[in-house]
Amino acid sequence: MSEQNLVTAAILVIGDEILSGRTKDKNIGYMAEYMTAVGIDLREVRVVPDIEEEIVTAAKALSGRYTYLFTTGGIGPTHDDITADCIAKAAGVGIDIDERAVALLRERFPNPDDLNEARLRMARIPHGAELIDNPISRAPGFMIQNIIVMAGVPSIMQAMFENVLPRLKTGAKLQSQSIDSGGRPEGAYATALGQVQKQFSDVIIGSYPSFDGKRFQNQIVVRARDPHVLAAAAEAVQAMLDTLPPA
Amino acid sequence: MSEQNLVTAAILVIGDEILSGRTKDKNIGYMAEYMTAVGIDLREVRVVPDIEEEIVTAAKALSGRYTYLFTTGGIGPTHDDITADCIAKAAGVGIDIDERAVALLRERFPNPDDLNEARLRMARIPHGAELIDNPISRAPGFMIQNIIVMAGVPSIMQAMFENVLPRLKTGAKLQSQSIDSGGRPEGAYATALGQVQKQFSDVIIGSYPSFDGKRFQNQIVVRARDPHVLAAAAEAVQAMLDTLPPA
Numbered sequence: 001m002s003e004q005n006l007v008t009a010a011i012l013v014i015g016d017e018i019l020s021g022r023t024k025d026k027n028i029g030y031m032a033e034y035m036t037a038v039g040i041d042l043r044e045v046r047v048v049p050d051i052e053e054e055i056v057t058a059a060k061a062l063s064g065r066y067t068y069l070f071t072t073g074g075i076g077p078t079h080d081d082i083t084a085d086c087i088a089k090a091a092g093v094g095i096d097i098d099e100r101a102v103a104l105l106r107e108r109f110p111n112p113d114d115l116n117e118a119r120l121r122m123a124r125i126p127h128g129a130e131l132i133d134n135p136i137s138r139a140p141g142f143m144i145q146n147i148i149v150m151a152g153v154p155s156i157m158q159a160m161f162e163n164v165l166p167r168l169k170t171g172a173k174l175q176s177q178s179i180d181s182g183g184r185p186e187g188a189y190a191t192a193l194g195q196v197q198k199q200f201s202d203v204i205i206g207s208y209p210s211f212d213g214k215r216f217q218n219q220i221v222v223r224a225r226d227p228h229v230l231a232a233a234a235e236a237v238q239a240m241l242d243t244l245p246p247a
Numbered sequence: 248m249s250e251q252n253l254v255t256a257a258i259l260v261i262g263d264e265i266l267s268g269r270t271k272d273k274n275i276g277y278m279a280e281y282m283t284a285v286g287i288d289l290r291e292v293r294v295v296p297d298i299e300e301e302i303v304t305a306a307k308a309l310s311g312r313y314t315y316l317f318t319t320g321g322i323g324p325t326h327d328d329i330t331a332d333c334i335a336k337a338a339g340v341g342i343d344i345d346e347r348a349v350a351l352l353r354e355r356f357p358n359p360d361d362l363n364e365a366r367l368r369m370a371r372i373p374h375g376a377e378l379i380d381n382p383i384s385r386a387p388g389f390m391i392q393n394i395i396v397m398a399g400v401p402s403i404m405q406a407m408f409e410n411v412l413p414r415l416k417t418g419a420k421l422q423s424q425s426i427d428s429g430g431r432p433e434g435a436y437a438t439a440l441g442q443v444q445k446q447f448s449d450v451i452i453g454s455y456p457s458f459d460g461k462r463f464q465n466q467i468v469v470r471a472r473d474p475h476v477l478a479a480a481a482e483a484v485q486a487m488l489d490t491l492p493p494a
Contacts (some may be wrong), residue, residue: 020283021283025276031268032268033269044296045293079441080444117438186365190323221264
């Protein structure tokens with residue numbers, strides 16, 4: 001599989017409230033699963049505070065390294081919402097009130113008195129950005145260069161994510177198959193599993209324990225882009241397990 | 248508040264399974280909340296794949312920048328568990344089978360045949376590290392320099408985290424107070440809230456919307472280390488809200 005057919009991504013979560021533990025992030029898991037399903041490889045996630053220098057530095061590093069950078073959080077009307085300005089800086093472009101965004105906000109705030117200075121901050125969009133529709137509260141997200149800027153509120157983020165996906169490149173999907181270890185502990189199959197991994201260099205094999213308070217349940221997950229290779233590797237894992245005594 | 252009284256931290260989550268979306272992380276939110284409660288400021292989180300170069304680079308960057316780096320994941324017996332070796336590399340120390348860790352594993356695997364090569368991988372501990380007890384499955388975590396290495400399975404991570412905390416420095420706690428906006432939308436108070444923020448430079452004020460599918464509920468969160476300053480800022484926020492018409 002050539003690297004040319006790969007589409008990679010990072011997520012940058014902008015939010016003091018996540019770092020303080022006050023809010024539990026729900027966006028990373030949602031996007032991770034969705035990206036895998038459509039053929040975008042999520043390679044890195046960062047969570048940074050609402051501090052300009054931190055956001056700009058992380059946005060530059062991640063947008064330079066991956067096909068896409070998705071950000072969540074910090075695009076509301078209050079003083080702590082600084083994402084749009086930071087992303088403009090990271091992208092090296094100017095930012096201003098965008099008439100397309102103002103028009104969207106007018107749909108929500110038809111009375112001119114309600115479209116006050118703070119709400120107009122939500123219409124600050126970097127020059128050259130495409131807007132991303134927000135069906136819930138109208139204030140749009142945007143895409144500038146390879147950076148996709150979305151709200152932090154999960155239902156709005158999800159709507160924006162679905163709206164922007166058709167505009168993005170996707171690559172060959174990394175497909176996966178889970179094989180239950182049949183109650184066998186990881187230590188019973190670890191060496192043999194390492195040997196299977198060596199036979200299949202185009203396959204990513206991981207072993208994932210979970211613990212229900214009494215015992216471990218282990219899942220071996222095989223991932224590959226080629227379905228034939230995936231099936232062969234999964235078969236080899238199952239055959240390896242079958243040579244071991246039952247749990 | 249001087250910076251000397253601050254204790255900062257980062258979390259590095261090591262796990263293909265989080266990036267693929269197969270597993271939803273529960274450790275970040277748990278640790279974030281706990282750190283805030285004990286007086287450790289969580290400043291950054293990164294999630295990276297099970298790739299040596301990625302883990303080593305992130306561990307060096309984060310341990311160099313913050314008082315502590317906490318890692319989760321990748322310390323089991325299978326071939327994809329490479330955290331201990333990567334952290335030894337990041338810390339610039341050697342790594343080997345550690346007899347203290349072997350003794351702990353013997354408690355779980357008294358039959359010498361069961362303590363096989365793969366399980367002995369869990370006794371690979373960087374030179375000079377202190378062990379962190381794992382009451383659930385014995386294989387220990389460890390602390391080397393300012394890096395704390397823990398399991399990814401949440402119940403084990405939580406036990407390790409509680410075990411290591413008494414050994415760590417903690418700083419002045421960042422206390423917080425939430426003020427409900429009383430149904431007022433963010434845009435109605437954003438400008439006035441920004442003015443309150445300007446009056447209280449030692450206070451971090453954030454506004455956090457949530458959406459239940461029908462309407463927004465907004466919480467204004469005021470955070471400060473000095474309880475008198477916190478109370479004064481919270482009072483100023485409430486007084487500001489009281490000048491606005493009810494929702």
